[in-house]
Amino acid sequence: MSLLQDKVAIITGSGRGIGAATARLFASHGAKVIVSDIDPDPAKETADAIIRAGGTALAVPADVTDAAGIEELIGQTVNTYGGIDILVNNAGYTWDGMMHKMSDEQWEAMLAIHLTAPFKIIRAAVPYMREAAKKEKEQFGAAKARKIISISST
Numbered sequence: 001m002s003l004l005q006d007k008v009a010i011i012t013g014s015g016r017g018i019g020a021a022t023a024r025l026f027a028s029h030g031a032k033v034i035v036s037d038i039d040p041d042p043a044k045e046t047a048d049a050i051i052r053a054g055g056t057a058l059a060v061p062a063d064v065t066d067a068a069g070i071e072e073l074i075g076q077t078v079n080t081y082g083g084i085d086i087l088v089n090n091a092g093y094t095w096d097g098m099m100h101k102m103s104d105e106q107w108e109a110m111l112a113i114h115l116t117a118p119f120k121i122i123r124a125a126v127p128y129m130r131e132a133a134k135k136e137k138e139q140f141g142a143a144k145a146r147k148i149i150s151i152s153s154t
Contacts, residue, residue, distance in 0.1 A: 002030030013091030015042025027055030089118035
């Protein structure tokens with residue numbers, strides 16, 4: 001059995017870069033990966049590449065700074081795979097420029113994607129993770145491990 005066999009992993013910002021590499025790695029170890037990105041095309045390309053390589057993936061385009069985007073991401077994951085085992089908060093971006101030249105709007109956008117979005121995604125995902133753990137404890141005496149990783153790469 002592979003390290004992540006049948007674990008359900010949401011990875012935000014996984015249409016390209018570190019997020020896409022993480023999605024491919026998790027899938028290669030047996031995870032069912034939700035490839036989430038604000039840009040639908042890169043999300044689909046990453047998910048399709050995982051599927052072509054023999055993995056399981058679902059592209060869920062979502063703006064994680066928006067409540068409706070978070071609801072869609074969590075909802076599609078739970079409806080498709082029945083739960084969430086791993087959450088990787090990876091979505092992030094920055095402006096090429098010095099901090100002292102950033103506008104207030106740019107700074108607020110940075111806080112929204114790197115701090116507020118992970119908080120809101122965790123808040124939306126954890127009830128599903130806790131409920132599954134509770135059922136496992138009742139049924140088997142122990143719950144399987146679940147993980148939340150927040151890296152917010154750019």
